[in-house]
Every structure is written in structure tokens, then in C-alpha cells.
Amino acid sequence: MPRAVREQQMMDAAVQTFGRLGYRAASMDEIAELAGVSKPLVYLYLNSKEELFTACIRREGAALVAAVRDGVEDVRAEEPADRQLWAGLTAFFAHTAEHPDGWSVLHHQARTHGEPFAGEVARTRAELTAFVTDLIGAAGREAHPTPEFGDRDVTGLAQALVGAAESLAGWANETPGVSAKEAAATLMNFAWAGLGNLMAGKRWSPAR
Amino acid sequence: MPRAVREQQMMDAAVQTFGRLGYRAASMDEIAELAGVSKPLVYLYLNSKEELFTACIRREGAALVAAVRDGVEDVRAEEPADRQLWAGLTAFFAHTAEHPDGWSVLHHQARTHGEPFAGEVARTRAELTAFVTDLIGAAGREAHPTPEFGDRDVTGLAQALVGAAESLAGWANETPGVSAKEAAATLMNFAWAGLGNLMAGKRWSPAR
Structure with missing residues (x-):
């Protein structure tokens, strides 16, 4: 099995374990067992628990940002601003619902064990906020040249939109039956x- | 000096120290020095660093919830829903701006060191969310009996509103010149x- 594939399997196991048990309670033994490899191999590939956790935060953060960007890009060129936002938000909530362990790593675990983890997840958040800022700024300029x-x-x-989305993602993942849509x-x-x-009584609706 | 007064001084010093340095880096020596008392006295009154931190989270959480409730109650009886929300939000941001160390304890430090602290701050958040839920629910019923x-x-x-407010409070406290209003x-x-x-181009405005 190629190294890259095996590494991804280890990281899948690590995200699941960190996401469910937290950074401190998760053990390298458990991660190795879940990945179906020996513990020395995990250390050989990913050095330490700290580096493995950092790699998980980076991978899950990049995947979330990519999902939102892709969602918006699907409609970018021709659609008005509210459709773009709807596409981005649907992609965001679909991703956090499909990857609850990854979201738990980013939103809870990575913030609850100080540096360097908090800094890693802050970078992901800043990237998402900058993207949303561009979207809102462009929509504003389109509506009002002045x-x-x-x-x-x-x-x-x-900042308000990103905070609202984070809060709702946590609520949606904890509340049975709340879909991404x-x-x-x-x-x-x-x-x-x-x-x-x-x-x-005026609701926004995706149907036009 | 009465015990209650001295205890408040110790907690003021503790909130400042925990808020700025974090739970782990803060030392009982520093807290005692800042409070102008001996370290044994801090232990005598507040038992342990863990209990002191828990007491800080409870006090700061209760103060924040009280500030928001008071803000809304000032206008409750006679004003429409948007004025009530405006009053609650103004009180929230005024409180978080005036107590940046307390806000840091609640929003960052209390969440970043696992249980029992995360559970304490979750209770404050649930109380605020329930309050906002009542406010929005009442406004909705007022506007639409059905x-x-x-x-x-x-x-x-x-959930969206509370998340947005948390995110904006952090941004306002970190960005020079952003007022509570x-x-x-x-x-x-x-x-x-x-x-x-x-x-x-339609802005909401507190002026009617």
C-alpha cells in the first residue's frame, strides 16, 4: 500500500478518535488499532501525537474551506449574491454534517488545548471569514456602485455570519433530524x- | 475587611489573571499578589485553582446574563421586538467591552481546558440562548397569532444570533475603535x- 494512502487511513482514524474522545483522552494505541496498523508505524509516519493532531486540524480545515469555495463557485458567475450565499451555506452545513468528527476537531477539540492548535484553527477561521467578507463586499458593490x-x-x-454558522453547525449536529438544508x-x-x-411573514426562499 | 469583600477582590484578580494568561499559565502566586493578599488566604477562601477558576466562570457568566436581562427589561413593557433586541445587544456588547477579561474567561479560557469548565460556560450559553429564544418567539407570536x-x-x-454575537464580541474587543454601539x-x-x-440600502436604525 502506498505511503500516502496509509497516511490518509491513519489520519481518518485519528480524526475520528480525536473528534469523539478529545485530544487528551485519545491514545495513539487506539488510533493505530482503528487504522489497522502498528503504533510504531503511526509514529514513523506522523512523528508525535501533537503533530498528528496538528495534521488533522490542517486537513479538516482545508477540506471545509474547499467545500465552501466549491459550493459558491458552482453558482458564482451568473447568480445573484443571495444564491451564492445560499450555495456556500448549504455546502458548509452539508460538510459539517457529513464530517461531524472533523467539525468536532475544528470547532471544539482544536480550541480546547491551547497552542499551537488554537492558532491552526484560527487560520482556517480567518480564511473562511475573508472569503465571506469578499462575498458580502462584492454583493454590496454590485447593489451600490457608491x-x-x-x-x-x-x-x-x-464575523456575524461566520459566528452564526458555527453556532448553527453545532446545534444541527446535536439535534436529531436537522438537515444541512x-x-x-x-x-x-x-x-x-x-x-x-x-x-x-416574508421568508427568503431558494425557489424563485 | 469582611470576607465577602476580600473574596470579591481575589476573584477580580483571578478573572484578570486567568483572562490574560489563560488557566494553565496563571499562577496562584500572581493572583494573590494582584489581590494584595497572601497565597494561603486565597487557598483558605477558594480552596484550589480549579475551584477558583470555576467560581470566576460562574460569576462572569451570571454578570453577563444579568446585564443582558437588565438591558432588555429597561424597554420590555412598551417597546416593539426590535427595540428589545437592540437593548439586549447593546447591553451585551457594552458588558463584554467593559469586562474584556471576564469575556476572555467565558469565551476562550473556560472552553479550552475541558471539564468541568466547559460545562459551566455551556450552562451560561444555554441560559442566554433560551432568553433570546423567548424574545424571538414572543415577537413572532405578536406579529402572527397563527x-x-x-x-x-x-x-x-x-442559536444563529448568539453565535453571531459571540463572534462579534471577540472581533470588537480585538479591533481598535469598534464601540459596543x-x-x-x-x-x-x-x-x-x-x-x-x-x-x-435599507438600514435598521434605532432612531424612529
């Missing part, structure tokens, strides 16, 4: 139609 | 007017 709101407003809105629709209602419109 | 959206929708919106206005624009309205 800017209606400044860079700091846009950054604040992106439902979580994305909740956030579109909140973020796009706005609570004000929602209270007046 | 419910337009169900309990789960309301819970999802509350500005952070609250950003979230009102996002949550009430909605991005859709914002893109169309």
Missing part, C-alpha cells in the same frame, strides 16, 4: 431576509 | 434588517 457601507461594516457582517435555510432567513422580514 | 414558524425555527434563529448596530443590521434589506 458604497453604502464601509470595509469595517462588511468585516463585522462577515434546514440549517442553511435558517441562516438565510436570519441573514438575508432578516428577522424583520421574517416577522412580517 | 405561528408562521415553529419552535425549532425559533431555536435555530436564537457599533457592534450592536452591525448585528441589528444583520439580524433585523437582514442582509437583503441592507443590500437594497
Whole structure:
């Protein structure tokens, strides 16, 4: 078996173990057993528990960012801003629902054991926030060639959107029967139609 | 000096030290010195570093929840839902700006060192989310005697709002010159007017 394939198997086992048990409680023995390899081989390929955990955070962070980018790029060229956001959010919640252990590594475990892990996950979050900032900024400029709101407003809105999405992903993964589409629709209602419109009975809808 | 006063001084020193240095790096020596008392006295009053940290999380969590409740209650009886939300958010961001060390204890430190601390801060978060859920639910029922959206929708919106507020509080505290009012206005624009309205140049405004 090629090294790259075996390494991916070890990391799959590591993400599952770290995501479910946490960084401290997870043992290299368990990870090796779940991956179907010997413990010395895990150390040979991935050096230490700390490096293995860091590699997991990087892989899961990159996969999440890629999923959101791909989701938005599917509609990018021709669709209005709300459709782009809907595509990005649907991709985000689909990814976090399909990879609950990866999301747990990023959102809980990586933040709960200090550096260097918190810094790794902060980079992923900054990348997602920058992407959302660009999206909102572009939509704003499209709607108003003379800017209606400044860079700091846009950054604040992106921070709010990313925080809302993180919170909803945790809630969706813990609440039986909440689908990725439902979580994305909740956030579109909140973020796009706005609570004000929602209270007046005007829902945002993906159907046009 | 009465015990209760001295205990509050120790906890003030502890919140400042834990908030800035983190749970592990903070030492009982530093906390005692900052409080102007001997280390044995800190242990006599608050037992252990773990119990002291737990007491800090409880105190800061209760203070934050009380600040938000008081903010909303100031307008509760006579004002419409968006004014209530504005009052609650302004109180939230004013409190997190005035108590950056307390916010750091709740939002970062308490989550980054496993149990029992994560459970303590989860209870504060659940209390805030339940409060916001009630607020949104009541506003929805007021606007529509026949419910337009169900309990789960309301819970999802509350989760989104709390997540957005947490994210913005961190951003506001890290970004020079962002005031509590500005952070609250950003979230009102996002949550009430909605991005859709914002893109169309319709801002929510506290002035009527």
C-alpha cells in the first residue's frame, strides 16, 4: 500500500478518535488499532501525537474551506449574491454534517488545548471569514456602485455570519433530524431576509 | 475587611489573571499578589485553582446574563421586538467591552481546558440562548397569532444570533475603535434588517 494512502487511513482514524474522545483522552494505541496498523508505524509516519493532531486540524480545515469555495463557485458567475450565499451555506452545513468528527476537531477539540492548535484553527477561521467578507463586499458593490457601507461594516457582517454558522453547525449536529438544508435555510432567513422580514411573514426562499 | 469583600477582590484578580494568561499559565502566586493578599488566604477562601477558576466562570457568566436581562427589561413593557433586541445587544456588547477579561474567561479560557469548565460556560450559553429564544418567539407570536414558524425555527434563529454575537464580541474587543454601539448596530443590521434589506440600502436604525 502506498505511503500516502496509509497516511490518509491513519489520519481518518485519528480524526475520528480525536473528534469523539478529545485530544487528551485519545491514545495513539487506539488510533493505530482503528487504522489497522502498528503504533510504531503511526509514529514513523506522523512523528508525535501533537503533530498528528496538528495534521488533522490542517486537513479538516482545508477540506471545509474547499467545500465552501466549491459550493459558491458552482453558482458564482451568473447568480445573484443571495444564491451564492445560499450555495456556500448549504455546502458548509452539508460538510459539517457529513464530517461531524472533523467539525468536532475544528470547532471544539482544536480550541480546547491551547497552542499551537488554537492558532491552526484560527487560520482556517480567518480564511473562511475573508472569503465571506469578499462575498458580502462584492454583493454590496454590485447593489451600490457608491458604497453604502464601509470595509469595517462588511468585516463585522462577515464575523456575524461566520459566528452564526458555527453556532448553527453545532446545534444541527446535536439535534436529531436537522438537515444541512434546514440549517442553511435558517441562516438565510436570519441573514438575508432578516428577522424583520421574517416577522412580517416574508421568508427568503431558494425557489424563485 | 469582611470576607465577602476580600473574596470579591481575589476573584477580580483571578478573572484578570486567568483572562490574560489563560488557566494553565496563571499562577496562584500572581493572583494573590494582584489581590494584595497572601497565597494561603486565597487557598483558605477558594480552596484550589480549579475551584477558583470555576467560581470566576460562574460569576462572569451570571454578570453577563444579568446585564443582558437588565438591558432588555429597561424597554420590555412598551417597546416593539426590535427595540428589545437592540437593548439586549447593546447591553451585551457594552458588558463584554467593559469586562474584556471576564469575556476572555467565558469565551476562550473556560472552553479550552475541558471539564468541568466547559460545562459551566455551556450552562451560561444555554441560559442566554433560551432568553433570546423567548424574545424571538414572543415577537413572532405578536406579529402572527397563527405561528408562521415553529419552535425549532425559533431555536435555530436564537442559536444563529448568539453565535453571531459571540463572534462579534471577540472581533470588537480585538479591533481598535469598534464601540459596543457599533457592534450592536452591525448585528441589528444583520439580524433585523437582514442582509437583503441592507443590500437594497435599507438600514435598521434605532432612531424612529
